[in-house]
Amino acid sequence: MAYCRACGAEHPADVSSCPALGTSTRDGPCGASIGRYEIDRLLGGGGMGTVYRARRQPGGEAVAIKLLKPELPDRDDALERFVREANAASAMRSPHLVQTWECSIAPDGTAYLVMELLEGRGLQAALEAERVLSPARAVALTREVLEGLRVAHAHGVVHRDMKPGNVFLRRMEGGGEQAVVLDFGTSKLLFEQRSSPLTPAGTTLGTPYYMSPEQVFTPAQIDHRVDLYGTAVMLYQMLSGALPFEGTTIPEVLMKACSGAPVPLRSRVPSLPEALVEVVMKAMARSADDRYQSAEDFIDALAALHLEGLPASDPRTVRPRSEAESEEPATVRIERP
Template structure:
């Protein structure tokens, strides 16, 4: 029993975040699906925030093509859980694994319903940010009618929020699934509804061809490919794909968001002519029942095509933004600081050039703090730049491949300006933080004056 009114009957699915149960809502007698946060994730703030976000994002969005979230509980005496409508059927991902490429009209009809769902979501100020086959559910209606439901608003962004707030994590990790993410998402730029349009276009491309538009196994190469590789036109891969539909999909997958359909309703209109060429029937499931909220394990990435592998760029995806503030140990009344930024490095561009900007000094009573002592402009930038490859290797080897991650470290340095240790703030004894500590130990931070020691605060951000 959960929430004093949801009687769990049977487990019907397990995902990475939660276990889904069929349950009875005792006060109404209605059968519902209850997604309960996994035991090992209870107490993890980001996981609680994701559950809460899904309830918040869908609270004002009611539509036949969007799964209905009816209740959310996060009480101290029981695990967090979401209550949703119980759906029977299968995800698009499951269907594609079974059947491969779909008939053109069937694929267009599925995408058409998802686009209609996006119209409602976007009008309500919600950007999904994770449109993919796992989150598109095909309901078994018992008839030939097609019924599609859009699932999992756990990483949705509300349009009144900034990206950092919407992220729901302190580290700013990538939000979305890279193979289906728009280039601006990969670059950690602000996104709007056009990012969802790109992701839906990627799903439609896969429905028609049986492969993702960007199909690269290596994550570093994938990031570069999403931003720079142009998928082959649908009509060039399947003879029965009309040129008009191929052009619709091509527009959804434009690298520049301004070149895509500006609004979801325009995509709905563009897909409409291609949904009636043949019956678009709902898939019938052989298995018993599947609850919509159960996330499935993502399909393994296919090997990269030879042409893409040959042109994949191997430059580091780490863009360091270094917020450097002297906290000197030798009697300074107040501290000044420097800010070091890098100019938009991506895996396909030249290595970033660091530039240094001195921050305003902290005010003190009766005037302005004295100038920061210890470092001169340029020396810190040069010393940090020499360790970029090692720092990026820490993210790769620790499994932290999110392009948008950012972490803050306190670097303690000796009187000679040599880093004695790097500690993540807040302290997290993870494999990543330990690797960063090893990579930065021994680094000489410019040329401080004699007998000066202190702390440098460093923000590492991957873009």
């Protein structure tokens, strides 16, 4: 077996390409130091960066460190987004938002972000393993996500890419879980200077299955309500094991989300209380004016429900997901002339 510098794992000696990253096993940060941090192993990655477990020296405190991908096109724009994520995240304090402590650039030009290390698993992994959650659990997690968003919105920050891949279920001491919102790399600062936007006019950022109609049609005019829409789609998915708009291509999904009606949640899960169905469908309204107008309003609507004791839907009665739905959709950039 040989140590892989790309991911920090051990692979057979004859393996030259890291199975996790597809890069050479001889190249990578694992086993090296960046600033005060010794890189240990790969945790995961996203569109802009790769996240590793690391230890702060001296002391050995475990942290998560996100490295900006050096091969990104438009690296200057990506670097500015990276710094903006750090600035946005470090200003916000909530147990439901991942805490960011440091953003710096190493002597070799590597940009890195230091965050708290979360123990547990992602919501995406939980859905892949369990398919559907009980109504009480799904609503509890959604309320925690909204509590995090409430703090972000109070700081003028819109996440713009709410999806299961950006929610982590922190494992709590003594059992239990706590939802934590991750990755503000695509966030929009409502109070930023309009003269120097990072997202060019006519460009949309988001993940198709969770994008609100206004993110497609008027991305320059979006506000915090796009996050409430994406959170509602996640709740729909947690309750039913499926997504509200079906399609085999990104344009088809976006067209249905913008001009069609979602598959009724009631038809997916007939046993759900009508009050819960109404809350979810209102939060997913096509027009932002018809949704809940704040995270607080959405939280209050969920808090008024009484769901204890209701079991999760039987996965055998839920419509099988399409191949496209079964994969974690990537964040996309849609540009219009």
